[in-house]
Amino acid sequence: MSNTSLLVAVALGGICGAAHAGPVLDRIRQTGKITLAHREASIPFSYLDANKRPIGYAMDMCAKVTEAIRKQLALSALTTEYLKVTEFNQVEMIEQNKADLECGATSNSAERREKVAFTIPYYITGTRFMVRADSKITDLRGFEGLTLVSTYKTPSLAAITRANNERLLRINIMQANDHVQAAEMIEKEQADGFAMDDVLLYGVLSTRPAPNKLKVVGKFLTLEPLSIVMSKKDPELKAMVDEEMRRLISSREAYAIYDRWFTKPIPPNDHALNIPMNYLLRDLWKYPTDNVPN
CATH class of the missing domain: 3.40.190.10 (Periplasmic binding protein-like II)
Structure with missing residues (x-):
């Protein structure tokens, strides 16, 4: 076996091992689908457009993460399904494995970290x-x-x-x-x-x-750091999501997604929110981490 072939085999072996090691990743690999939890009216993070399709800043971030997961699992296709959640049940839907990622406007808090995992914040509000x-x-x-x-x-x-x-x-x-x-x-x-x-x-x-x-x-x-939410029982999934978030930030793709939803006209009324990135998020993205104070 050539050195190149050996490296490919080792890489694929690591991917397959990670997929089997994590229950959520294993389910995604076996079913060929991923379920994203979304909100109905959390503009501009996660809400429904005129055709009742979920759109928003968090949804775009989750779409990037979903594609990274597909590549890491070496799947030719990955079907995305959606589950509407509310402020009452978004954490429970992740805990109960009814959704794989929650793409809403959920803040990373100590109380919630007892139940679920969070990636690097994509927004800091208050x-x-x-x-x-x-x-x-x-x-x-x-x-x-x-x-x-x-x-x-x-x-x-x-x-x-x-x-x-x-x-x-x-x-x-x-x-x-x-x-x-x-x-x-x-x-x-x-x-x-x-x-x-x-x-x-x-x-x-x-x-x-x-x-x-x-x-x-x-x-x-x-102060509320908002993040994609996922199962606490699948550290391999979290590692994949964190890696993709760091890539989005370092490549500045995350900044472009931010501008699309916070500084330019958005549905449903084609009005711009005109909210430039605040210094809290800018500073955190200089050294991306999921460690937050609250």
Whole structure:
């Protein structure tokens, strides 16, 4: 056997070994399909277009990762299937093996790392506030004695609840089922503000019938690194995903994907969010890591 043939054989042997070693990779190799979990309305990360197809920044990142997995497993084709998830069940769908990658807007937290694995963050955001355009509120203290809504079971809800209790602000905190419902509560004056990751607030704002009647205010109350989610029981899968994320960043393909979704017009209204990459993400991508502080 020539040296070249030997190297190829060793490489293929390593790939096959990794595929058998990890339960998720083994299932993907055997079935020839991968299931991506997505959100319905987390603009611009993961949402449905006019034809009800999942699109977005996170979906594009997952598409790149999916192709890298196909190549690593030496598959001639890899069918992509989709599973719609919500803020309530996105982690559970990965835990229960109903999805292989979650491509939504899920933050990497210590609590969630007990259940699932995360790759290198593709975005860093934090909790801010959506209010009506004529509101004088500029920070959390401005909601003292008023009503503030957040989405059920999110880090933002936990953060404002904790701060409200610690600072004795007497804020009436309400829970919405999703971001759209929360925005509607502001518009209908059922609440004075909506606390959520600022980029999601801007995404919701871009879809409202009268976006000029709402605004996003305040400094970051929390910092939330958003990442692709996968099984904690398949370290070989995580290694593949991490490797592809590092390649996307070093080749600057990730920067181009970012620009497509954050600085240029996007569906459904062909409005640009005009959100340049913040310094937190720029700095993290200089030395890409999945180690995050929270």
